[in-house]
Amino acid sequence: MTSHFTRILSIGLLYTSSALAAELGLPPVVSPDHNPTTDAKAALGARLFSDSRFSAQGDVSCASCHTPDNAFSDGPLQTSEGSAAVISSRNAPSLLNVAYNTSHERDGRTASLEAQAATPFISHSQMGLQDYTSILNIVRNEKAYRDAFYAVFSKTPAALTIDDISMALAAYERSQIAGDSAFDRWRFGGQSAALTESQQRGFEIFMNEGNCASCHSVGKDSALFTDQQFHNVGIGINALQRKVPQLSKALATAKADGEGLADVVLNDDSLSHLGRYAVDGKDSSIGAFRTPTLRNVSLSAPYMHDGSIDTLRGVVIHYNNGGVNIAGNRTSPWLSKQIKPLNLNDQQIDDLVAFMESLTSTRLITAQQ
Numbered sequence: 137m138t139s140h141f142t143r144i145l146s147i148g149l150l151y152t153s154s155a156l157a158a159e160l161g162l163p164p165v166v167s168p169d170h171n172p173t174t175d176a177k178a179a180l181g182a183r184l185f186s187d188s189r190f191s192a193q194g195d196v197s198c199a200s201c202h203t204p205d206n207a208f209s210d211g212p213l214q215t216s217e218g219s220a221a222v223i224s225s226r227n228a229p230s231l232l233n234v235a236y237n238t239s240h241e242r243d244g245r246t247a248s249l250e251a252q253a254a255t256p257f258i259s260h261s262q263m264g265l266q267d268y269t270s271i272l273n274i275v276r277n278e279k280a281y282r283d284a285f286y287a288v289f290s291k292t293p294a295a296l297t298i299d300d301i302s303m304a305l306a307a308y309e310r311s312q313i314a315g316d317s318a319f320d321r322w323r324f325g326g327q328s329a330a331l332t333e334s335q336q337r338g339f340e341i342f343m344n345e346g347n348c349a350s351c352h353s354v355g356k357d358s359a360l361f362t363d364q365q366f367h368n369v370g371i372g373i374n375a376l377q378r379k380v381p382q383l384s385k386a387l388a389t390a391k392a393d394g395e396g397l398a399d400v401v402l403n404d405d406s407l408s409h410l411g412r413y414a415v416d417g418k419d420s421s422i423g424a425f426r427t428p429t430l431r432n433v434s435l436s437a438p439y440m441h442d443g444s445i446d447t448l449r450g451v452v453i454h455y456n457n458g459g460v461n462i463a464g465n466r467t468s469p470w471l472s473k474q475i476k477p478l479n480l481n482d483q484q485i486d487d488l489v490a491f492m493e494s495l496t497s498t499r500l501i502t503a504q505q
């Protein structure tokens with residue numbers, strides 16, 4: 137009773153800090169103190185998110201690569217395509233449930249959604265602007281933006297900065313929560329018939345024989361399907377291992393030239409495969425990427441940081457082979473110790489795929505029908 141009442145109250149005021157009870161299977165969303173989420177701020181962020189004028193050729197907005205009606209991804213593109221059709225090295229991740237990530241980008245190079253939001257505008261392979269001048273001109277001069285920014289931040293047009301734009305974008309992203317899947321109703325909602333038998337067997341394999349949950353974590357009261365850590369699972373780097381010393385030098389040179397890390401890794405396929413190493417320089421981080429959530433994963437093919445695997449079945453086969461796409465191919469010395477050949481049979485592979493298909497939010501399934 138009380139929680140229902142407070143929930144109605146808090147929707148009226150703010151989504152903030154600990155407030156809004158999240159969807160089934162997900163913990164509450166926490167906004168940073170300096171940027172509480174409000175309906176008006178998230179609505180302003182939504183408008184900014186889909187404004188393609190904020191790109192070099194006026195052709196690309198955040199929503200071009202993170203399309204709201206396409207689970208905030210740009211599938212079936214393998215890697216994303218920016219302003220003036222510049223192709224980048226990485227696959228655009230879905231932004232659903234991005235509020236729970238403790239670092240951002242596939243290599244975790246950005247600490248907060250607020251810090252991340254300003255970077256695509258000036259990244260060469262994304263929106264391609266030189267600086268923020270043209271964006272600030274638009275939001276300062278257009279009445280609808282001026283009014284909305286004033287209502288949200290109480291700032292006059294002249295006082296607006298890129299930080300205000302970033303805060304609104306971050307608030308919008310934080311409000312894109314999608315839990316309440318068949319799995320959540322089975323695991324956390326007491327509905328024992330919500331999963332098929334195949335999906336239930338798949339979950340057993342996911343937790344035990346497959347060792348998947350050692351990285352794609354499942355908790356007692358909620359499940360994010362990520363440990364927020366970085367691991368090498370054998371994507372991209374296996375074929376490049378002899379070139380790593382050379383790539384490491386090229387990386388150091390690009391950094392010394394003052395090129396931003398986003399441009400360095402997004403403009404070059406080989407440097408992109410270095411993964412977390414480009415951020416922290418540790419040998420153990422070579423080819424390591426942040427564990428992505430598996431929620432709603434059946435909606436965002438193709439998979440992995442380079443979009444190199446087309447289907448969920450292909451992903452499971454890669455793991456079943458011990459971190460290589462073709463059984464018997466060479467792994468690299470940096471492969472995570474948690475990745476080993478699994479010897480799953482065809483039925484078990486199908487069960488794991490069926491389980492991952494149960495992770496789609498009911499709301500998104502309904503929206504697609």
Ligand code: HEC
Binds near residue numbers: 257
């Ligand atoms: C050209 C396509 C493209 C555009 C335009 C684009 N993104 Fe992305 N976005 C990507 C790709 C690719 C990545 C992964 C980059 C990486 O891992 O290095 C990404 C990553 C992200 C992430 C990190 C998610 C996480 O936690 O890992 C966020 C947040 C994000 N984008 C938000 C935005 C916002 C906000 C905008 C508009 C200001 C935007 N993106 C514009 C392609 C795009």
Ligand code: HEC
Binds near residue numbers: 348349367424433452
């Ligand atoms: C050692 C940690 C680890 C283990 C164990 C692991 N994963 Fe992953 N998983 C990752 C990482 C890291 C990535 C991202 C790799 C990349 O982008 O190159 C990933 C990516 C994926 C993806 C692609 C998601 C996307 O949005 O692109 C799927 C699906 C997946 N894993 C399923 C599984 C399954 C099923 C298992 C068990 C058979 C498993 N994982 C075991 C760490 C792990």
